[in-house]
Amino acid sequence: MLVIVKTNLFGLTLQDVDALVDRLVMPRYRARQVMRWLYTHHASSIGQMTNISRNDRRILSEIAEIRVRSAHECRTSADGTKKYTFETDRGDLIETALIPDGRRLTLCISSQVGCRVGCRFCATGAMRLRGNLSAGEILNQYRSIPERETVTNIVYMGMGEPLDNLNAVVASVQLLTGEAGYGLGKRRITLSTVGKPEPLARFLERCDVRLAVSLHTPFQEQRRRLLPGTRGYDLDELLRLLRARAREDSRRVSFEYVMLKDINDSLEHADATARLLTGMQTRINLIPFHPWAGNDMQPASGAQIERFRARLEHRGLTATVRATRGVDIQAACGLLATQQPSPAPIPVNG
Template sequence: MGDERTDLKGMPLGELESFFRSRGKERYRARQVSRWLYQRGAEEFSVMTDLSRGFREEMEAVCRISAPPAEKGEISLDGTEKVLFRLEDGEGVESVLIPEGSRRTLCVSTQAGCALSCAFCATGALGFRRNMTSAEIIHQACHAARRLAGRQERLTNVVFMGMGEPLENVREVSRAIDILLAPCGFGLAGKRVTVSTVGIIPAMRELASRYPVSFAVSLNAAGEEVRSRLMPVNRKYPLRELVAAMREIPLQSGRKVTAEYVLLAGVNDSPGEARDLARLLSGARIKVNLIPFNPHDHGDFRPPPPSSVDRFRDILMAAGIQTITRDRRGADIRAACGQLRGVPAHPREHGGLRSGATASSKKG
């Protein structure tokens, strides 16, 4: 029989307050426990030493703190770390920690598998398994923060860009965002939390109205036909409507929405496509991230030659659109965009790894 005690992990402050109130406890207990869960990464009540022994024992009897084990970890030659978590029902999901200067950015998964079948994505090829709970989502951040604390570092940014489409799991993702932004949670500023989406327009609008988080929207084409071929979701939420919705996202001064664009040789990397994209985004507070395709086992796509990437970027820049080419962080351990799968890959494919061998998938 499973553990039927209430899992406190994944509860935002408001829910912790309701839980403690329902058990006749003082409201401030919620803040205390929240700090232990999310700032100190407590995985058992016995370590919460500023709470009385009686309170801790009472809590232990009725609640628990879930902590799915990290089964495998890999460190890329560029310092990117990938971790495979084994969830309670046996599903495997991955997160990726990316060091960059003083930033420590964690890319988290929100679904086991994904239903949206983007043609270039390894996660999409897995099919949909299930939505992750807020406990499972936030545990990835707790685990990373604990590892970083061990080397006197801290988690500075979180991107919802791992396995799955976060806006297909908006309820649990919202709870996780509540925890990331709360001062008694991770205390991150909204601009340090990014939701990456293929553009589920109603959910994007809802989240944008509730949280000051950043958005990265996967466009990957400048026209409806190519985008529908690459991303079937385009039939439901067409590119033109999506870009219109991106233009309406409320933004603080100096901030922009990011358009992600995976460049696929011979598919969407032509100068004509770049000019169409420049026209589509003209005048909008949108910047473009160009991501040369990362080869993986699924699909017949090829990465573009560096000259096409440069030409594409130059056309956008000439049109006044801020454009950066994202490097392939963690490509040697399949932690790069579109590569997360949550299943073991063949160890021989991972030269230069320090431990383990897993593969995975991420939004493009």
């Protein structure tokens, strides 16, 4: 029996809907009507689009639908952080964190099921890559939480490497920030990436949002061991791209640095990081490592993190220590994972 899979309207850009409307020989203004119903009125069915003629709704319903999903599960931390679990169209599970911090409410969204970069300190990386999310599945993490209207910031820092799912991530960013989508301010969106130069350059040509680069060590060979998915390009190549961007855009790039005991927390590492980033207007976010089952790495002590931070500041960089939130529900940085990770011990000392 032939099963017809209908097009999911949710996650389509204005260009996509324009093409669909044109194919169905409908008036061109129908596309903007559909977009308003999707992203302004949050319609969950084509039948709700009451300013579209009944006949056009019928025609559209024959080939398309709106697929949005409520959270599969929600857990709340003692510190107020929430972790939502969503099911994808393929039946995989992904996790999303909602992090309160004073007046800020940050939504940390996923772009993939698992991740192929395989960062040795990250539970998501230990899952390996199971699949990419569609633009609609990425956006659904924002669309389907009850706190949507009070979210102040959205960060692509959940499961996955966003640039390994470039087209869907670009579409989702454009829908979050575009006037035909949700219309959120571009400064409210941050994309976190290990920084593969070629897809990063393509992303920067199409999207203008904040950027956070996962650094974690200033030493090239150690970085390749800590972040196996970065093999094949040099830090120098990445930094040339980032410096070129900085000449065109006053917004500074931030760098993320997970603090691992006796691996990357020495003052030698701090000095080398300062040398690497000389001349860049940037901020270093130092992230305490959060241990997880099957990984034998240890977090740097609070005192050592403070020494590292002070050394960076002394060398002229702005450095902050990220507050730990959601550890008790496995929602903190590096802990999102929907299957038991399998450890793969590799020497990572510099």
